[in-house]
Each structure stands twice: as C-alpha cells, then as structure tokens.
Amino acid sequence: MIDVLGTDRDEIVETVQLMIEKRKIYGHLHILDEREQEVIKSRFGLSGGKEKTQREIARELGISRSYVSRIEKRALIKLYHEFYRVGS
DSSP states (O other): OOOHHHHHHEEEEEEEHHHHHHHHHHHHHGGGGGGHHHHHHHHHTTTSSSSOHHHHHHHHHHHHHHHHHHHHHHHHHHHHHHHHHOOO
C-alpha cells in the first residue's frame, strides 16, 4: 500500500485509524439530540467539511461561544459513555 500511495507509513496508519474512528462516531450520533449532532459534526469536520472553531459554530447558529462549548462537552460525554459502557 505504501509503495502504491507513495506516502509515509505512519501517515497511512493515521488516515485509516481516523476513518475507522469517524465510522464509530457516525454509528453513535443517533444518541445525540439534533443540536448536539450539528455541533459535533461541525466541530470535527464529520460532514465532509473542514473542522470549525466554537466561535465559527456560534456565529452560524446565533448562540454564544460558551453555549457551543457546553453543547460540545455534553455531547462528547454522551459519546464517551456510549463507547465505553460496560458490555460493549
């Protein structure tokens, strides 16, 4: 694969790991409410776009940056608990 792509081995591994992690996240987004999904997708570039800052998201949604931060934190905690709950 490295010979074909002509890139650094570590770069390939990181890219593949990122793709796997994004799939995991997509598989669990349903546990978030609509606003939380919107913030997480924008913040981490999950909708195919670039990653956005909390300030950019706040401007787009017409809310404060600190509120975006709270939404993001709440969503990440929900995702964390979903990923690492006992029995998964």
